[in-house]
Amino acid sequence: MSEKEYLGLTEEERRLYKKDKTKKVNFSLNQTAKNAGVKNFDRFHNAGYKGLYNGETADDIARRKGLRYREEILDNMGSEELSANLFRIDQTEAKLKRDNINKEKGANDTHYNVGKIVRNAIKQMDGTMPENLHTPKKSLKSLGKQEKQQKLVIKKS
Numbered sequence: 724m725s726e727k728e729y730l731g732l733t734e735e736e737r738r739l740y741k742k743d744k745t746k747k748v749n750f751s752l753n754q755t756a757k758n759a760g761v762k763n764f765d766r767f768h769n770a771g772y773k774g775l776y777n778g779e780t781a782d783d784i785a786r787r788k789g790l791r792y793r794e795e796i797l798d799n800m801g802s803e804e805l806s807a808n809l810f811r812i813d814q815t816e817a818k819l820k821r822d823n824i825n826k827e828k829g830a831n832d833t834h835y836n837v838g839k840i841v842r843n844a845i846k847q848m849d850g851t852m853p854e855n856l857h858t859p860k861k862s863l864k865s866l867g868k869q870e871k872q873q874k875l876v877i878k879k880s
Contacts, residue, residue, distance in 0.1 A: 734802060734859075735866055741805035742797050742863055748809060752816040759819050759830040770831040774838020775811050776854050788858045798862040804853050811841045 724740070732740065753764065761767045769780040776784060781796060788799050797805065815837040824830050845852060 735863075737802040738800070738805060738859065739863055739866075741802050741809060742800075745797055745805055745809045745812065748812050748816070752812050752819075755816045755819050756830050756834075759824045760827045761830045762827060767827075767831055767834055771811055771815060771834040771838045774835040774840075775807060775842050776838075777842065777852070779854060784854070787854065794862070795864065798864045799858055801857055801859055803851070804856045807841060807845065807853050811838050814841070 729737070729740070756764070756767055765781075772779060772781055772784060779787070784796055785794065788796070790796065790799055797808070800808070815834045818824075818833050818837055819830060822833070824833055842852070
């Protein structure tokens, strides 16, 4: 996608685009983490969230956002928050590979530290901390369902 195309997207389209990228990068991170000795992926992912979200776990974030049990956190982030997480995930994977991390504790510590560094970068730029960013009114999952329903109505017409 070109910069011009991206700039023409609505916030919902940007969210969808970034969520898709985040899912792909997260899949790759999981493979790298597995190679680094990670067995407890919940703990590993929570380490990254804790670094970026000032100690909050995935469950803490979901609670703060008012999400239902097992509702996807990424579906309930705006594009700015997704970008921060995408950067955290991408940089964690790069650091795990670059530093040849091969122990679960080292991988967890790396994910936490990268999250903390991303948080500090946001702070240094006088940015809004991820936990203070607006939670969109509609999740990407519900927007997808709406879109499917609209297409069915149009098809039937």
